[in-house]
Amino acid sequence: MTTSEYDRIVRRLVEAAGHASQSLGVGRVMGQIFAYLYLCRDPRSLDDLTSALGISKGSASMGVRQLEQWGALEKVWVKGDRKDYYKARDAFGKIIKNVIRDLAGKRIESSSILLHEVEDVLKKKVLKNGKDSDEDAFIRERIEKIRLFQNKAQGMWDGVILKMLLK
Amino acid sequence: MTTSEYDRIVRRLVEAAGHASQSLGVGRVMGQIFAYLYLCRDPRSLDDLTSALGISKGSASMGVRQLEQWGALEKVWVKGDRKDYYKARDAFGKIIKNVIRDLAGKRIESSSILLHEVEDVLKKKVLKNGKDSDEDAFIRERIEKIRLFQNKAQGMWDGVILKMLLK
DNA sequence: TTATGCGTTCAATTAGTTTTGAACGTATCA
DNA sequence: TGATACGTTCAAAACTAATTGAACGCATAA
Incomplete structure (x- = not known):
């Protein structure tokens, strides 16, 4: 199956991002969510995040909110669907700037x-x-x-x- | 008493240094020990550190060792005294460099x-x-x-x- | 050589942080 | 309006990191 090859790549990058964000002091989940969404072409819901990353709905909810505040994510409305969808913004520089400003x-x-x-x-x-x-x-x-x-x-x-x- | 004025100053700076070192991810104790010694004209022993900073002997011992490895402290021998004494090195730049190199x-x-x-x-x-x-x-x-x-x-x-x- | 006191170690404890998940409020649709 | 499906909250649980302190080995002074 073609998916599994990508899955392995994505999983490794997500894990690495989790480590990175943790060592920057913003928690593992932030890095995981962002990396996952960054590597997904299409927007994803909270449920997608919980199942893809193995985190609770609570974590996912808090994570996306924080990431949104940093300008790292964009909310996407899908007509006829009550879920919120998210996709990653492609602007590392600004995101990091916001994080740093927030932390330091x-x-x-x-x-x-x-x-x-x-x-x-x-x-x-x-x-x-x-x-x-x-x-x-x-x-x-x-x-x-x-x-x-x-x-x-x-x-x-x-x-x-x-x-x-x-x- | 004149000492108490200094004591208050030193205590506040020590506390601030503790916060700083903690937020750099090297633990509170490092900053405390270094700041305290940096503000003491004369070398101090482990016992001095435990009583001045309210930390255990174990913490003090581990702290000074780490700080020594970073080149932040200098061991001072006092003749006829079995204790080790320490004083702070006055070279922030090099110290920080070593810390960063070590961590990152x-x-x-x-x-x-x-x-x-x-x-x-x-x-x-x-x-x-x-x-x-x-x-x-x-x-x-x-x-x-x-x-x-x-x-x-x-x-x-x-x-x-x-x-x-x-x- | 022995007795003393020093620094070190590390298992156990304590403190702090992150994550969970059940309970809740809210918006949507029939 | 009621039923449903969602996101949010936060107290409690799980996990992680920091700290203690008793036991130990070693060096010095007597």
Whole structure:
């Protein structure tokens, strides 16, 4: 049978995608659903997903919703059919961008705020006590270095996002 | 007391580092240990770590070993003292590079191998059956696109690593 | 050499995360 | 309107990862 050859390929790619999405921290199911739909020419229903991937209806439902929010899937209405059908969007770049934005959003920023607060505390301490102690000087220097690193990392990160946005 | 002001700062930074390392997928403890030592002028023992961070001796031991392997810590011998002491290395770039290399090592590469295998299977299928079916053509096209994306992602990743290596 | 105290290990436990599936609400069609 | 077929929800179960701490081996100091 011709199908089985494809089935094996699809299954392997779906599995790989599951691993990938898991190691990106978005759960196995996301990768599986997306990969499966990406390799299906025609749209598929939730039931198709549950039987093809061996996941529960609940998982399938939550998965497609999340993927839709990331712009990874498109809902397709089939006239005279009450089921929702889904197909994969073919725009890796934008999808990944959305995922990253969603996941990493405010983390770096919030650490930047923390550093500012800490620096403020140290500044006030100096004003109150007159001169830096040895301990003060050491911690100040280290926090300064953290900030430098943080800026560099931020810059690199922004670069990555930028490349994602272009094309 | 002056210490408590520092204590609060250190504790907050340690906590933030724990969150960061966790979200990078290397566990909370790594970040905590490194941050704590990074903010201590003098080397610290395992016992210091367990009491300062509220973690078990086992965690501390495993943590410092991993961090040492990443080049994040330096062991310091104190004459007449059987304990090992550790201090943080001040080289974020290299440390991060080592961590990334360690974590991400072969992941992208192995997915590349999988794609090659899949492409081979499809090629053989065409040779056997003569002409591409519609289904064939669709899957081929999609796999081609996966490969393109994978190459782009690989390139971007390499770029990040490169910037880490320089300076 | 022995006694002591140190770091290490790993089986057991705890904490956290993902997945399930039964119950539910809703839209559609007869 | 009622019956049916769908998607959604969320508490509970299953699974996975992190952490502990007692037992151990080893090195040092006496």
